Amino acid sequence: MDLAGGLRAVAAALGMRSDVCPVNTEPDNATLLAALGQAALRLRMAPAGVVWRTPAWVERHAGWPDAALHAALQPAWQARGEPGSAGSGSVAAPGGTMVALHWVVLADGLLLHEPAPPPDTALALQRHLRDRERLLFTSRSVSVGEMASTLAHEINQPIGTIANVLRGVGARLARLAVPAHEQAALEDLRHGLKLALDQAQFAGRIVGRIREYTPSRQPRRERLDLRALATECVSLLDWEFARDGVPVQADMPHEAWVEGDALMLQQVIVNLMRNALEAQREAPGPKARVLLRLQRVPGLAGVPDELQLDIVDHGCGLTEDAESRLFVPFESSKPDGMGIGLKICRSFVELHQGRLWFTRHAPPDAGCSFHIALHAAPSPPSAPGRAERAEPREPGPAAA
Structure with a gap:
């Protein structure tokens, strides 16, 4: 059996569909098991060695040396x-603990x-994966609408x-006196200008229709x-x-309460994290x-505090x-970038x-920081509802 077949056997043991384990390279399959939160390890017996281990395995068995595991x-x-x-059994870990x-x-x-x-835990994991895909799809839909509005405006x-310009040229031609033998050529020119103006107006109506189909939310x-x-965004990615x-x-x-649109703010954070x-x-x-x-930034006199x-x-x-050129539409330093992601992010934040804004790190540190500042809101009553949820969801295995 190859690695993909072994992964399908793991999927069956987890009570999940076998097609969640794609036939792919080992690092990608290790990432799949890590994303599923599984404590898994690929052990090579000859020559002895560990090919990869998931973060959950490291967390549970950090003190288990490779040589002892192999033995x-x-x-x-x-x-x-x-x-x-397939097989199963209890194996002695360092310290005498038996691990199934x-x-x-x-x-x-x-x-x-x-x-x-x-x-119930496996079902909860599957629900989490479905919710994550649904949220990412909704976020993409919002981005497409904002992108269409930006394109229509530009x-x-x-x-x-x-x-x-065409109207101006037409007005000048109307005032132009030409000899009688050139009137036919002038009429052809006026007709050409009218056709060009009609096409420009037609393009404007198409753009207006795009804006009607993607209203600004x-x-x-x-x-x-x-x-x-923010914790949910970590889980999404x-x-x-x-x-x-x-x-x-x-x-x-600490908790940090604001007034706003969860989907828009989530899209901003996800985009900046990506x-x-x-x-x-x-x-x-x-x-x-x-x-x-x-962090909470105290406001000046009469100005509410900000959460940054x-x-x-x-x-x-x-x-x-x-x-x-960072926030200029359709300007991107990425080879495949469209140059509207940060423009959309700034638009969403300003709607709130x-x-x-961003800052560059001073040498010798590399990289930069993006900052989102929103007005702080009062803490809600003790019984949170759907939007007023006080307990953040646990981040996925990528969170440290």
């Missing part, structure tokens, strides 16, 4: 069946994992200029815990961060990490040229009467 599983390997067969393990026999070793969680400007006003919202091996750290010790991840993917280093820091969320990365940073 403890040697009897199971010697008594193994054909590749594809399941394994699948591969061609050169074993795929180990802890016993499957109870059915395209409408040159269309309006073209129409005005105003933010819903509900009380939100910004800390819980845990798979991507685990895949790239970039840890996420959080310095958000940018931070991509910056460190281009220039990985020993300090690669993303930090979410939340910082998304800090240690990636490739920004050049002065890229910095000057907030601010979005």
Whole structure:
């Protein structure tokens, strides 16, 4: 049995559909098990070594040396069946603790994992994955609508200029005196200008229709815990961060209540976190990490306090040229970027009467920080509802 077959056996033990385990490379499959929260390990028996282990395994068995693990599983390997067969048993860990393990026999070793969680836990995990996909789809839909509005606005400007220039030229031609033998040529020119003006106006109506189909969405006003919202964003992106091996750290010790639209603010945070991840993917280093820091900034006399969320990365940073064009629509330093993500983020934050800006790290530190500042809201009553949820959801395995 190959690795993909072993993963399908793990999926069956978890009570999940076998097609959740794609036939893919080992690092991607390790990331899949990590995202599912499984304590799993790929053990090669000859030559002895550990190919990969998930964060959950490291958390539970950090003090289990590779050599001791190899020795403890040697009897199971010697008594193994054909590749594809499965087994289970209790294995002595350091300190004499017995650990119940399941394994699948591969061609050169074993795929180990802890016993499957109870059915209710597996169902909760599947619900979490479905909710995450639904939230990401909704966020993409909001982005498409805002992108269409931005495109309509930007395209409408040159269309309006073209129409005005054509009208001006037509007005000048109307006042132009030409000899009788050139009147036919003048009429042809006027007809051509009219056709061009008609096409420009037709393009303007198309743009107007796009704006009608994608109306500008105003933010819903509900009380939100910004800390819980940021924690949910970490959970949405845990798979991507685990895949790239970039840890996420959080310095958000207290609840932080604001008034706003959860979906819009979530889209802003997710987009900025993705940018931070991509910056460190281009220039990985020993300090690669993303930090979410939340702090309360006292307001001046008569001005409410602000809650400031910082998304800090240690990636490739920004050049002065890229910095000057950062929020300009359709200007991007990425080869495949459209240059509207940060424009949409700033638009969403400003719809909440907030601010979005960035700072470059001073040498020798690399990277930059993006800052979101929103007006603080009073704490809600003790019984939180859907929007007023005081307890943040636990982040995924990428969170440190």
